[in-house]
Amino acid sequence: xxxxxxxKKSGMNIIIVGCGKxxxxxVERLAGEGHNITLIDKDAAKIQAVTNMYDVMGLVGNGGSxxxxxxxxxxxxxxxxxxxxxxELNLLCCxxxxxxxxCVTIARVHTPEYSKEAGFxxxxxxxxxxxxxxxxxxxxxxxxxxxxxxxxxxxxAHGQVExxxxxxxxxxTLDGMKIKDLGRDVTxxxxxxxxxxxxxxxxxxxxxxxxxxxxxxxxxTRKDARGFLKKIGLKTGQIRDALIVGGGKDxxxxxxxxIRAGIEVSIIERNADKCEALSIMLPKAVIINDDGTNEEVLxxxxxxxxxxxxxxxxxxxxxxxxxxxAKRMSEAKVITRVSRNNFKSIVNTMDLGSVIFPKYVxxxxxxxxxxxxxxxxxxxxETLYHIFGSRAEAxxxxxxxxxxxxxxxxxxxxxxxxxxxAYIRRKNNIIFxxxxxxxxxxxxxxxxTTNTGFQDIQDILA
Amino acid sequence: MNSSMVRIIxxxxxxxxxxxxxxxxxVALIYGEKVGLIYLAVAAGSLIAGIIMSIAPAEDKTxxxxxxxxxxxxxxxxxxxxxxxxxxxxxxxPRFVDACFETVSGFTTTGSSILxxxxxxxHASLFWRSATHWIGGMGVLVFLLSIVxxxxxxxxxxxxxxxxGPSVGKLVPKIxxxxxxxxxxxxxxxxxxxxxxxxxxxxxxxAITLAFGTAGTGGFAIKGDSVxxxxxxxxxxxxxxxxxFGINFNAYYLILIKHIKEVFKIEEIKYYLLVxxxxxxxxxxxxxxxFGSWTDAIRHSAFQVASIITTTGFATVDFDxxxxxCKMIIIxxxxxxxxxxxxxxxxxxxxxxxxxxxxxxxxxxxxHPKSIKKIIYDGKPAEHSMIRSVNVYMATYVxxxxxxxxxxxxNGEDLITTATSVITCMNxxxxxxxxxxxxxxxxxxxxxxxxxxxxxxxxxRLELFPLIILFHPKLLRDLAGGKRxxxx
Numbered sequence: 001x002x003x004x005x006x007x008k009k010s011g012m013n014i015i016i017v018g019c020g021k022x023x024x025x026x027v028e029r030l031a032g033e034g035h036n037i038t039l040i041d042k043d044a045a046k047i048q049a050v051t052n053m054y055d056v057m058g059l060v061g062n063g064g065s066x067x068x069x070x071x072x073x074x075x076x077x078x079x080x081x082x083x084x085x086x087x088e089l090n091l092l093c094c095x096x097x098x099x100x101x102x103c104v105t106i107a108r109v110h111t112p113e114y115s116k117e118a119g120f121x122x123x124x125x126x127x128x129x130x131x132x133x134x135x136x137x138x139x140x141x142x143x144x145x146x147x148x149x150x151x152x153x154x155x156x157a158h159g160q161v162e163x164x165x166x167x168x169x170x171x172x173t174l175d176g177m178k179i180k181d182l183g184r185d186v187t188x189x190x191x192x193x194x195x196x197x198x199x200x201x202x203x204x205x206x207x208x209x210x211x212x213x214x215x216x217x218x219x220x221t222r223k224d225a226r227g228f229l230k231k232i233g234l235k236t237g238q239i240r241d242a243l244i245v246g247g248g249k250d251x252x253x254x255x256x257x258x259i260r261a262g263i264e265v266s267i268i269e270r271n272a273d274k275c276e277a278l279s280i281m282l283p284k285a286v287i288i289n290d291d292g293t294n295e296e297v298l299x300x301x302x303x304x305x306x307x308x309x310x311x312x313x314x315x316x317x318x319x320x321x322x323x324x325x326a327k328r329m330s331e332a333k334v335i336t337r338v339s340r341n342n343f344k345s346i347v348n349t350m351d352l353g354s355v356i357f358p359k360y361v362x363x364x365x366x367x368x369x370x371x372x373x374x375x376x377x378x379x380x381x382e383t384l385y386h387i388f389g390s391r392a393e394a395x396x397x398x399x400x401x402x403x404x405x406x407x408x409x410x411x412x413x414x415x416x417x418x419x420x421x422a423y424i425r426r427k428n429n430i431i432f433x434x435x436x437x438x439x440x441x442x443x444x445x446x447x448x449t450t451n452t453g454f455q456d457i458q459d460i461l462a
Numbered sequence: 463m464n465s466s467m468v469r470i471i472x473x474x475x476x477x478x479x480x481x482x483x484x485x486x487x488x489v490a491l492i493y494g495e496k497v498g499l500i501y502l503a504v505a506a507g508s509l510i511a512g513i514i515m516s517i518a519p520a521e522d523k524t525x526x527x528x529x530x531x532x533x534x535x536x537x538x539x540x541x542x543x544x545x546x547x548x549x550x551x552x553x554x555x556p557r558f559v560d561a562c563f564e565t566v567s568g569f570t571t572t573g574s575s576i577l578x579x580x581x582x583x584x585h586a587s588l589f590w591r592s593a594t595h596w597i598g599g600m601g602v603l604v605f606l607l608s609i610v611x612x613x614x615x616x617x618x619x620x621x622x623x624x625x626x627g628p629s630v631g632k633l634v635p636k637i638x639x640x641x642x643x644x645x646x647x648x649x650x651x652x653x654x655x656x657x658x659x660x661x662x663x664x665x666x667x668x669a670i671t672l673a674f675g676t677a678g679t680g681g682f683a684i685k686g687d688s689v690x691x692x693x694x695x696x697x698x699x700x701x702x703x704x705x706x707f708g709i710n711f712n713a714y715y716l717i718l719i720k721h722i723k724e725v726f727k728i729e730e731i732k733y734y735l736l737v738x739x740x741x742x743x744x745x746x747x748x749x750x751x752x753f754g755s756w757t758d759a760i761r762h763s764a765f766q767v768a769s770i771i772t773t774t775g776f777a778t779v780d781f782d783x784x785x786x787x788c789k790m791i792i793i794x795x796x797x798x799x800x801x802x803x804x805x806x807x808x809x810x811x812x813x814x815x816x817x818x819x820x821x822x823x824x825x826x827x828x829x830h831p832k833s834i835k836k837i838i839y840d841g842k843p844a845e846h847s848m849i850r851s852v853n854v855y856m857a858t859y860v861x862x863x864x865x866x867x868x869x870x871x872x873n874g875e876d877l878i879t880t881a882t883s884v885i886t887c888m889n890x891x892x893x894x895x896x897x898x899x900x901x902x903x904x905x906x907x908x909x910x911x912x913x914x915x916x917x918x919x920x921x922x923r924l925e926l927f928p929l930i931i932l933f934h935p936k937l938l939r940d941l942a943g944g945k946r947x948x949x950x
Contacts, residue, residue, distance in 0.1 A: 013635075036635040044845055052527070053616055057635040060842075071724075 011035035012370065013077045015103075017063030017093050018084030019046040021339055022108060022133055025359035026081065027054050029367055033453060038072045041084075064092040066100065074101040079370065083108040083131075094127050104128045104373065106366065110135070110249055112281065131365060137358035138253035141335050144354050145242065145258065145308055147226075148333040149234050151215065151354050154385045156396050156446055157425050162225050163193070163394060165217045165387070166234065168210060173232050180206030186231055189224040191422050191432050193217050193448035194392050199348075201391045201450055203418045217387055217394075219422040219446065221430055239263060239333060242308035243301055245292030245322055247274045250337070250358070251312045252281060259284050263308075266301055268292035293318055295325075308333045316340055323352045360386050368395075371455045381455070382444060394422070396446045397457040399439060404458050411435030414462045419449040421460070463940035464529050466520040471533040471620070472540055473516025474606050479541050480509035482597055483590075486548070489667075490586035497552045497584045504547045523616075530619030531928035532937060534603055538920055541602060542566045545594055554587050559909050566916045568594030569602075570923035571807060573681025573775040573892030574915070576905040580686050585667065588684045592671035598923065599678025599707075599805035600648045601625060608641035623928045626802055626810060633715045647714045648805070652677040655703045662695040672696075676703045679806040681775025681892035688777045688900060694761055697778055701761075701768045705738060708772035708800030727841050730801050730812040734771075737811070741767045741795060745788045752784075770795040773807040775892020782899030789895060793882070796889045807890030807922050809859065816844065816852045858926050863888060866918050873911045883907070887915040888922040 011034040016023055019041035027050055031037055037056040040063040041047050047058035061068035063082060074080070080097040082090035087109045094105035106129040109115055118130045143153040152165040168174050177185065179192055195202045196215040202208065210216065220228060226236045242258055244251045247269030255265045259282065266286040269275045275289040290297045292313065303309060309332040311322035316338050323336040334353030338344075347355060368384035382396040399406060405413065410421065410433055424431045425444040431437060439445055439457075447460055454460070483505035490498025525533070546565035549555040555564060560576045567574045568591055577583070583591070597605070601624040607617055617637055632640045652673050659669035671684050672692075685691055689700060713725045725731070745763040746756075753759040762779050769776045770792050781792060799808010819837045827833060836843040866884045873880070875897060882894030883904070893900040904912070921929045931937060 036639070038635050051618060053524075055617070055635070055637050057632045 012079055012373065013073065014038070014079045014081065014370070015040065015063075015069070015072050015074065015077045015097070017041070017080075017082040017090070018108075019043065019050055020083065020085060021359055022083045022362055024050055025363045026083065026366060027056055029363045030370065031056050033367070033370070035370070038077075040068060040072055062089075064089050064096060066096055069093075069097060069100060074103065077101050077103040079104050079106070079373070081106045081108075081366065087111050087114050091121065091125060095125055098126050106131060106369075108133065112249065112252055129366075129369060131362055132253075133358050133362040134248070134250040135253045136361045136365065137337065137356060138250050138257060140356055140361055141250075141254050141310060141337075142257040142261065144335060144356075145239055145263070145333065146261065147229075147236060148239050148308065149229070149236070152217075152387075154387070154394070156219070156383055156394075157423075157430070157444060160221060160425070160428070161219060161423060161430060161446070162222055163217055163219045163385070163387070163422075164225055164229075165215060166229070168212050168214050168216060169234075170212045172212060172234075174210045174216075175212040177210050178206070179204050179208045179210065187224070187228050189432060190218050190220045190228045191420070193219055193394070193420050193422050194387060194450075196388050201388045203392070203420050203448060203450055215388075217448070219448075239307040241265070241306055242310060243298075243303060243306045243332075244268070245298075245309075245311040245319075246313035247271070247278050247287070248312060248314060251310075252278060254310065254312070255282050255285050268297060268301055293322065298322075298325075303332070304330050306330060306332045308335070310335045310337075312337055320347070320350065320352060324350065327351050327353065360390060387448075390452075392448060392450045393452050393454065394446065394448045395454055396444055399441055399443050399445060399457055402441060404461060406439050406441055408438060409435065410437055410439075415460055416449070416451055416462045418451055419447060419460055422446040422448050463532070463937065464520065464522055464524060464526070465940065466518070467523060467525055468529055468533045468536065470516045470520055471603075471606070472537055473512045473514070474610060475537040475541055475602055476508045476512030476515065476544065478512075478602060478606060478609075479544055479597075480505040480512060482593060483508065483545075483548070485593055486586040486590040489589040490584070493585040495584045495586050497548070497554070497586050500552045501548050501586060501590070504544065504551070508544050525616040525619050527619045527622065528931065528937060530617075530623045531931045534620060534623035534924060535920075535928045535932045537603060538569065538924060542569055542916075542920075545569065545590075548590065549587060552584075552587070554583055559912050560905065563904065563912045563916055564591065565594060566919050567887075567892075568592075568680065568682060569598035570890050570919040571595050571598050571678040571680040571773070571805065572887055572890040572919045572922075573675070574887060574898075574904050574919075575682065575892075576903055576912075578903055578905060580684065589667075589671060591682045592674035592680070592684070595678030595680025595682060596652065596674040597678070599680065600645060604641045604644060607637055608645050611638060624924065626804070626807065626923075626925055631712070633712065643715060644711055647711055647718070648677065651703070651706060651714070655699065658699050658703075659696055662693060662699060664692065664696050668692075672700060673703075675776065676700055676774060677707055677805065679704065679707050679772045679774045679800065679804070679890075681769070683776060689765070690778045694758075697761060697765055700776065701765045704768040704772045704774050704776070705735075707774075708734065708768075708804050708806040710801040710803040712803055729815055729840055730810075733815055734801050734811045737795070737798060738764075738767055738771055741771070741791050744791060745784075748785055748788050766792065767795065770891060771798060771806075771808075772800045772804075773889055773891045775886075777893060777900035780899060780901050782895050782901070793885065793895075796885050796891050799889055809856070809889070812839075813852050813855065815839065816849060817856065819844075820849060820853075855926065858930070859888075862918070862921060862926065862930075866914055869914045870911050873908050875907075883911075883915060884918060887918040890919060890922050 013036045015038045016026055017040045019039055031054045039056050040059045044060045047060055051058040059072050074097055080103045082093035084090055090107040094107045098105050105127050107127055109130050110132045115132050122130050147153050150164045150166050154163045194217045195204050229236050241264040244267045247267050251267055258265050268288045268290055270291050272289050275287045279287045288301055309326040311319040313319055319336055323334045326332055326334050336352040336355050338347055338355055338357055364384050364386055368381045372381040380398040382398050385394045387394050421433055423446050424433050483501050486501045487498045542565045546561035549561040550558050555561040563576050603620045603624045633643050634640050655673040656669045659672055675682050683689055689697055709731055713728055716724045742764045746760050750756055750759040765778045766781050797809055799810050800806025802810045802812040823835055863884060870884055871880050878896040879898055883898055886894040
């Protein structure tokens, strides 16, 4: 009864150090999945606030201290996650934890200097995972910018497959089309996995009729996706230039990736010292030292003709206002980053272009890892994305052993409702499965579902 | 205010009480008493009411501190009323207010009785009286948390409202496991006591009821002379277990997970044991000539000290006949109470430790006015909010006590009876002095006085605020408003 057995029912013992935005997002997600979480932070008020809302134990203290870790139960911990604001402290926390416990350690490392050496740090310090929320968010943003007409682009199967979210415009060929007619009339290599209509998310069947204004997520290989979009009359061209407001870490990561893709980047930053540092790190970018929340400054920077606009100031409200303004004044592709999501219901109703919640981006990665660890040996979670504001999940499973789902025709199995097998990847071939296809050992299977919390490929069975 | 969540919790509490009410049915079955049918009927009624109340799910499952407090206070009132029904229906306690008093006294682990002829009760009712101690000792909401998963982590607010002490910590991350561990520790120690009592020749029924009374630090005995009639072995066992149940349960958990070193870091336990030792010694010196042998004297002094500081209220002798020094020590012990996080009542040793340290700090600041010194408690700097809550608690405690004293004085008893009636009820002890001494009972008091004392018992058990908050105009309005909305 007092044991800490690591079984499915009682969850894993997880210690999280740092109760900031990332820490509390992790608590929210992992506590929701039934794990035993101990949260450490120096700030008693923050601990108080989180422990009042979630079923976790709080501990006030320095997570890098051996004594505090012992008090938090490092000897029985399965997973140790350090996500304080300080990279050095995170690394120290994990090093101490590694010496003392038998747990898996994950550290947040986000300053560009260290993050370049992430691989080295991971190996030398014996960490299982290094996370960089700003870098991951920048990756999502740059992926979205690579296909500006899409709302969101996620990649699966090591970039071979993309899941793309688009809004069906008025008068499009898709308006009024049944999903099963898609193969006959447009293309066969595209699977529509999820549709959001009037705030509700559906996993559509073949009889589902698409309408203008629907947000659809479809899965296809990179090439086919672009072909499909061209065929239904959407532009797939790349952007030429981008304007970023705010010169924080995510702005740096984003600019770096955009420049590598050949996009001209301008960054407006208030703080002169930061500007100087950025100009050294990003010699190809235009760095403007001014207040990016000033209308005149934005005009001068050429907001009206810019093709992409990304406000990345430290304040959500500022970013939202800037996005609304840019949407009004220009044709630019706008990405809004919302760090805190206290008012998600409102944010979702506003015309903010693509909205990115960095804390989901990072907690997705960790949740995927945790669920995979929770599992028996027959399968593994390769990738996990929360789509449509975490109302649905897209999970890629690696099938490593025989189980109830292998070697049977899909049409012979009874699946849960609200679930769709998007593709099966077999030795780098992507199969968009029909009823006659089977899942084999060694395949990767991607599942899209509104049932959350799948840990194992067998969870798809009803 | 989330009144549907409060409704659901009250429904669950009724269901749990229905479950507990089956125990006296079982006893009645064994002894062939007809009163068991009444217990069965009340249990069935309570179950049905509970199911009806908790059937409609709540839209919003968040419990903030205010809902936690309101749900706790209402639960305690509701379960006291339901628990008193068998006494009243069976006419074993003919007046409703007396039946309520007896049940409130049971659940709050006070142990003040209005019964003059305890042995006249049926076995089932005697058992139920003692069982209320056991249920109330660790708290019924903690029990609820240990068996059902109310969604969300905000249920910590229920535990905060019910558990004694200035700050409530979890043993393990999940509230359900925390509550379950607490109850397992509680049950195991209770069973050990039962076995040890039976080994000493105590009849099984006596052993079970005595153990319930000790575990909840309650004090209802099944004999008119409390524990006086049992052998000295039984009295020693009860003494030791009373002291054990007055210790913070975190200590037992730490022992279980083999973190013995951390147990010694809990300052409260040190002071608690020190106070017991010192008081026993002083009383022993004062009473050693009253008994035949010094072993008797030391047994009686240790028993009385343990009984009063843990707020149990058993007695082996009539300590009302002792000299003033002894009586004074006993009254002071009544205020001190047991450790936080135990089943005992009173102000709690931890609050006194924190207050003592605050006073020392204040004195030092006269010598070095600009000096800065954080109060260290259990090896950690004490948060300002904790110190503030201790001070506010004390002030509120004094105010409620003063108001109760005035109200009870209308009853027209002498000073000592009036004063100790409030002291003993608010600290959940049981016996007082003069007309309320260990050999007397509370039945002669007026109905109004009994209601005031019932309020004091509940306020003392729930650490004042959950009960007082119930009278906050905004919450009253919310509660009424919530009901009205449901009517439409």
